[in-house]
Amino acid sequence: MPDPRFFETLSPLSVADLAARVGGTVERGGERMVRSVAPLSSAGEGAIAFLGDRKFAKALAETRADCVITPAEAVAAAPSGSAVISHRTPQAAWAQASAMLHRTIALDRAASASEAAEDDTLVIEPGVILGQGVRIGRGSRIGANTVIGPGVQIGRDCVIGSNVSVGFALIGDRVKLYAGARIGEAGFGATGTATGVMDIPQLGRVILQDGVTVGANSCIDRGAYDDTVIGENTKIDNLVMVGHNCVIGRNCLLVANTGISGSVTVGDNVIFGGKAGIGDHITIGEGARVAAGAGVLADIPAGETWSGYPARPIRQFLRETVWLAKQAASRKGPRES
Template sequence: MALTVAEVAELCSGKLEGDGGATVAGVASLKSAGPQDLSFLAQARYASQVPTTRAAAVLLAPDSDARREGPVIRVEDPQAEAIRVIHALGLQDTSHPFEGVSDKAYIDPAAELGDGVVVGPFVTICKGARIGANCVLYPGAYVGRGVTLGSDCVLHPHAVVRNAEIGNRVVLGPGAVVGFDGFGFHPTAEGVMRVPQLGRVVLGDDVLVGANAAIDRARFDETRLHKSAALDNLVHIGHNCTIGEYTLIAAQTGLSGGAMLGARCLLGGQVGLTPNVEIGDDTRIVAKSGVSRSFPGGGTLSGSLAKEHGAALRDLIELRRLPELAARIRKLEQQQS
């Protein structure tokens, strides 16, 4: 599969500057692109690499002042158009290394498999599980009793799902654990009781769960991730959390039990939310923040006792004035004496 530079320009609805005859067979970064690769400038910090890239053509924003001798294609959104070309060229390998149902898998006779389901070796599918059409289960994947998977889901190696209802096109990364018991204890005079965990997990369509991430089942009711929510590696979602659609959560962030995130939120890595906080739609939370109260949404939060980011920055500026304040006090004291 290949396109000419001129065909790429047309595909991207871009304006070609320079010759359109060269062949484009791949997409690569500016630094590593070869003469058959398309490249693109998505972040100004890489502009200095444009003049020297060996790429067949470079996607540039209309107002970019990066310069090169070879062909350039002007497009509104170079990142998005590069992705479009990757898909057009079929560069992303969406095939899987297994076909059919492995005779090295364990499938309970009372499980149901839809058409086209692929089951790799060492997969376990328990009683009452229903696997939608075209799902792909990699080696070691575990589907517990009564779990429902929609169609076109991918469970990567050793992904575990129990006590759950899973939508369509959901991806569970390697080692991801969905539906294990929440961490609940109740102290009494006679000692600590374990709180029974009876609820489940519901994952909407197109949810993505990263490698070795964990989503606990609810105590009662549901832990729910809405459509297209995505978790990076090693994220922890406690029991009874709710996460809105299109919300993205970077690696190693943790939500305590009952925390609620609205739609289209963006959380950096290593963020922590305390139990039961409620964060509104379209909130951004800076990496490493600790969020211990609720926010209505729409803003950016930061800090270890997270507040609105502007206020947090003002706090930092105040802090940096400390040596100056101390000097001014000293001066006042000298004048006094």
């Protein structure tokens, strides 16, 4: 279930009603009621999940969701205890269901500093807006014109710079967010439909653990359903992008212009050089190093240093670079030499 501090859960719907609204076909269990959405792996009683790719067939077989949305050819693979809706575009149907069952809590009314503060050591600079349910620990400072969305929790001795926006987030102690940082915006999720591309509601959170620093104008997206997590004491430079569902370990360094796509898992003590780019659903092992400008398209084992595009182990990259330079030099014509 999405965190009730950030998302309102609406009235439940029957499977038959929901299928009619999303343009699907009820295969079984039309009378069953659903009240939330979830991924196949974590769905339980009252939840609806979907199969968007055959590689998740095992997760479909093991899901405990009360209802699943699948392509017509995968209906037989759904668990016998689940209601089933068949649909040509299951992910799009699930996204529509998300919007029918959950709604973000809007910043309709601001809270006062006294409502949000743990004690009178909190400093609120001019122009700050605090949503309902915000809680901020002692010794923290919120910079001018910053917006803290409803339900956000901020720990003690934090420094939030000016013109920062924070939403859908749980923030530990001694966290620093420099000017213009954007924490908890919707992750980049979209799917195709018969009428074009549609956004997928993002129902997760951002968790910044103790001692995290986020540089100016950097962005950390909230999870699509699970959380985006930045581990303890990790330091993020200016102009860095961290996509939804990423889990970044402790004591990592992300240098300026690094871009990390969605659902990347990073171990502790990893360093990313400037302008490193990481593809989605990649795992980077503990203590690895990613050189500046590298484009990572495959998992990196623990302790290794990778460089180049596509990135590969640095010794291999250097050997290939030297070989290529020698080949180019050997092919110079008389006029070039």
